[in-house]
Amino acid sequence: MNDIPSEHHPHTAHIVVRPPVMDERPPYRRVEILGTVVGKAYGLQDVTEFARRAGLEDVDLANTESVRWEGGGPGFWGTDTGA
Numbered sequence: 637m638n639d640i641p642s643e644h645h646p647h648t649a650h651i652v653v654r655p656p657v658m659d660e661r662p663p664y665r666r667v668e669i670l671g672t673v674v675g676k677a678y679g680l681q682d683v684t685e686f687a688r689r690a691g692l693e694d695v696d697l698a699n700t701e702s703v704r705w706e707g708g709g710p711g712f713w714g715t716d717t718g719a
Contacts, residue, residue, distance in 0.1 A: 651687060651695065653677065655707020656714035663714025665707075680710055 654666040657676075664676040667683055669690045677683045680697060687695045697703050697710050 649700070649702060649704035650692060651683065651697075651703045653683060653703065653705050653710075656712065658714050665713065679713060683710075 650670055652668040654668070656663045656665050662678055664678050667674050667677045667686050669686060669692065674686045674690065675682070677686065683697060683703075684695070687693075692702075695702055703710075
């Protein structure tokens, strides 16, 4: 029997940041928290705010156990801004 709550399993990211959507200006990344889409992030501060609103305070966005970055890491937000 496994008595460890699911939030303590090391391979489950609570936050998923999808690849940048480049066909809109400015580019953004969809963010999911615990399987629910919570919004569009235009930068790290947006991801931090979504986490705070979901009750996930003090999330280390570089921690791959908490956050899964798809299509580029936390420093990539789509450099093609159309400028």
